[in-house]
Amino acid sequence: FSLNDGEIAAILGNNGAGKSTLLKCLLGILPCKTGTVYIDNSDISKMTPLEISRCAAFVPQKENAPRIGVYESVLLGRKPHMRFGPSLQDKEIAEQIIERMGLSQMRGRNVCDLSGGEFQKIMIARAICQQPKILLLDEPTSNLDSLNEAVILHSLAEERANKTVVLVSHRASTMRIADTTYSVENGRMS
Numbered sequence: 564f565s566l567n568d569g570e571i572a573a574i575l576g577n578n579g580a581g582k583s584t585l586l587k588c589l590l591g592i593l594p595c596k597t598g599t600v601y602i603d604n605s606d607i608s609k610m611t612p613l614e615i616s617r618c619a620a621f622v623p624q625k626e627n628a629p630r631i632g633v634y635e636s637v638l639l640g641r642k643p644h645m646r647f648g649p650s651l652q653d654k655e656i657a658e659q660i661i662e663r664m665g666l667s668q669m670r671g672r673n674v675c676d677l678s679g680g681e682f683q684k685i686m687i688a689r690a691i692c693q694q695p696k697i698l699l700l701d702e703p704t705s706n707l708d709s710l711n712e713a714v715i716l717h718s719l720a721e722e723r724a725n726k727t728v729v730l731v732s733h734r735a736s737t738m739r740i741a742d743t744t745y746s747v748e749n750g751r752m753s
Contacts, residue, residue, distance in 0.1 A: 576747035616643040620690035624701040628675040640692030679706035
């Protein structure tokens with residue numbers, strides 16, 4: 564399959580169907596058994612991890628909460644673009660993302676003290692802060708209440724102007740922002 568710039572694709576399927584595996588193959592985290600993944604005509608198997616991280620960001624289904632602050636966690640999204648540390652521009656981008664995603668009230672908190680839903684929002688903010696061309700999200704709204712789910716889906720819809728978004732979900736609500744919907748069953752996509 565192929566996706567166009569600015570497209571939002573939802574990948575749906577039952578547990579164990581292969582949705583998360585597909586995302587990991589798209590990033591080169593897992594090797595493809597068949598086929599090749601290209602980003603802008605570049606074969607990802609020939610790209611370095613740094614090159615991949617400059618054009619693609621991934622929010623996994625589960626991640627351990629680090630013992631760092633919310634601001635620092637979001638700022639980590641800029642790491643692929645840093646040379647010796649965060650620049651003023653990196654800091655400004657992180658601040659803008661925190662503000663735009665309504666996370667200002669959490670700014671001074673430690674990430675490991677957040678609820679599952681709050682932590683999920685921070686991980687999505689970090690990925691957006693990375694400013695990738697492609698944003699891959701595995702169950703991005705699974706820990707969120709309906710209000711926060713709406714905020715995240717709205718933020719992702721806004722991102723379509725700057726990037727391609729691929730999201731794996733069990734929730735039908737994610738389909739309302741998707742341009743294309745794929746189904747995965749028994750490791751096959753349709």
